[in-house]
Amino acid sequence: MKDVMKNYKTYQAQNAVKAAQVTNHIKARKRAGVSHGRAKAEAYRIYKIKKSQRILENYFENFAW
Numbered sequence: 001m002k003d004v005m006k007n008y009k010t011y012q013a014q015n016a017v018k019a020a021q022v023t024n025h026i027k028a029r030k031r032a033g034v035s036h037g038r039a040k041a042e043a044y045r046i047y048k049i050k051k052s053q054r055i056l057e058n059y060f061e062n063f064a065w
Helices: 011-031 036-046 052-062
Strands: none
Touching: 011 036, 036 052
């Protein structure tokens, strides 16, 4: 994935862009047949969201292999 983050001056603008990227990733993966939880965990890992480790751990703990 190409990182298209511009250098916005406020953290609100940076967070808005990152939130839009995460939302778009989740929507695209759900269209591809992936569950919401897995798509969210992927997006949080890709876009380096602060709580991603906990979400991924919770997901994989409850995942039935």
